[in-house]
Amino acid sequence: GKVRAPTHIISTISDDRGEEPCYAGVPMSTIIEQGYGVGDVISLLWFKRSLPRYCTQFIEICIMLCADHGPCVSGAHNSIVTARAGKDLVSSLVSGLLTIGPRFGGAIDDAARYFKDACDRGLTPYEFVEGMKKKGIRVPGIGHRIKSRDNRDKRVQLLQKYAHTHFPSVKYMEYAVQVETYTLSKANNLVLNVDGAIGSLFLDLLSGSGMFTKQEIDEIVEIGYLNGLFVLARSIGLIGHTFDQKRLKQPLYRHPWEDVLYTK
Numbered sequence: 001g002k003v004r005a006p007t008h009i010i011s012t013i014s015d016d017r018g019e020e021p022c023y024a025g026v027p028m029s030t031i032i033e034q035g036y037g038v039g040d041v042i043s044l045l046w047f048k049r050s051l052p053r054y055c056t057q058f059i060e061i062c063i064m065l066c067a068d069h070g071p072c073v074s075g076a077h078n079s080i081v082t083a084r085a086g087k088d089l090v091s092s093l094v095s096g097l098l099t100i101g102p103r104f105g106g107a108i109d110d111a112a113r114y115f116k117d118a119c120d121r122g123l124t125p126y127e128f129v130e131g132m133k134k135k136g137i138r139v140p141g142i143g144h145r146i147k148s149r150d151n152r153d154k155r156v157q158l159l160q161k162y163a164h165t166h167f168p169s170v171k172y173m174e175y176a177v178q179v180e181t182y183t184l185s186k187a188n189n190l191v192l193n194v195d196g197a198i199g200s201l202f203l204d205l206l207s208g209s210g211m212f213t214k215q216e217i218d219e220i221v222e223i224g225y226l227n228g229l230f231v232l233a234r235s236i237g238l239i240g241h242t243f244d245q246k247r248l249k250q251p252l253y254r255h256p257w258e259d260v261l262y263t264k
């Protein structure tokens, strides 16, 4: 029989050995000739399957909506400072990416985890939010530095509108909105933010599309795929900010003394 040398790597998402590369078994010529988009490529390489058009379009909307949010947010600020220190594109990009985490852009997975758990267990928003408070955990996906009840995040509204029109069910998003109604009764800035909207809506996409088993959904949520959407999206903006600073020939950044409280 055949003797097979043991391999050191197992890979299941792509293959470059043939005439053309394949993503999850789909040849590049099909991807290009059939007019696949970035959402389809993400579906193949992350989820290892082709998803219906309304799902791939949702993924693309997430990418477009989260591509940038101006120069003042943590990620862009870091990239700008790094570019102005004369560093290269990759250094400026990763400097910005490194700020993505539980407070900024990287709350999508935890939002999905906590909303799913609370909704599946049938907790009322009051029980969920007060339970989180008792544990000393801020509700991921809730709260914003500049957005509030009277200055809603347009991105969240656009995502919700898309899902209402195209998703078979928006159960998790509706739960997140009920949580928001409760948190807004506590403080004006405790809105459902873009991380929370994407986290809850992705749960609806996964469970409503009929393309994933329950175990697969649990695995996706447990591993934490969804922050990848923000990382990928925001890379577009961070690269843009890096080019912008270089084009503008901006000098080394130094923070003004007047903006620091020096104290003992």
Ligand code: ACO
Binding pocket: 102, 103, 104, 105, 106, 107, 137, 138, 139, 140, 141, 142, 143, 144, 145, 187, 189, 190, 193, 194, 195, 196
């Ligand atoms: N859940 C419960 N209570 C909250 C939350 C929350 N998510 N956010 C704020 N609060 C309450 C707390 O009582 C907080 O007091 P504490 O510091 O003792 O915990 C109080 O509001 C004051 O909060 P602020 O200082 O006004 O909030 P800030 O503007 O600094 O924070 C932030 C904004 C970081 C987004 C915060 O709301 C938070 O941590 N949210 C959860 C993480 C999250 O979803 N991040 C993604 C934001 S969207 C994006 O980055 C693209």
Ligand code: LMR
Binding pocket: 066, 068, 069, 073, 145, 146, 194
């Ligand atoms: C973002 O997308 O970067 C923001 O929601 C964060 C912010 O403070 O504006």
